[in-house]
Amino acid sequence: MGGMSPRTTSPCPCGRALGYAECCGRLHSGKGAAASPEELMRSRYAAFAVEDEAYLLRTWHPRTRPTRIGFEAGGSMRWVGLEILDSSEGSAFHSTGTVTFRARYVEGGRPGALHERSRFERLDGAWVYVDGDVYE
Template structure:
């Protein structure tokens, strides 16, 4: 049976965020991009995280902690970010295990379209 997607949507990873990670499709909305970025943390795809980060704020590299396991995502609110917008925000709560200890973080992220594709532009 295919593995469920990390992003929380009821679809197998390969059919959901996996297609974005493989470059077969691009996120149509800011929320979809945010979900795919969460999934990238889940599968350890640092290259995808860098590709979907706005160049003005993109770090030179990302070192993902192998002792952190991303387990659940809650989308709390989103504004704009649809197929007709050029900007959007997504507020979310990410649940993870750090060295086996349950943790969570909440973030209000900003997304913009760059050359027709959604990219992560930082936090609010």
């Protein structure tokens, strides 16, 4: 994990009312797996917030996965909030799903947001991120 490792009792960066260890931390450590695309989306957002490159690469579909994430040492970007706007499919009966979200960040003291409709697929039974459409 990167330099922003939360304490196990810290609130989870994904915004749920649970501590990091019982929420996304258990997925990051491999003690659990995301049960839906939305849960995977939340855990990937939290992984960006704590700079957990290994988890992000592990949960990225091999056909679209980059070789590395490339977090900047001492970088000026901080993820500060996640809002799930919509989700479709992604139940136990689906092999694909989408999640539309807005993730807020602060970079160099300026606020910004990433608005994306992400696509997920099941790969060997586990949900993985495929790609997404970014909205302006």
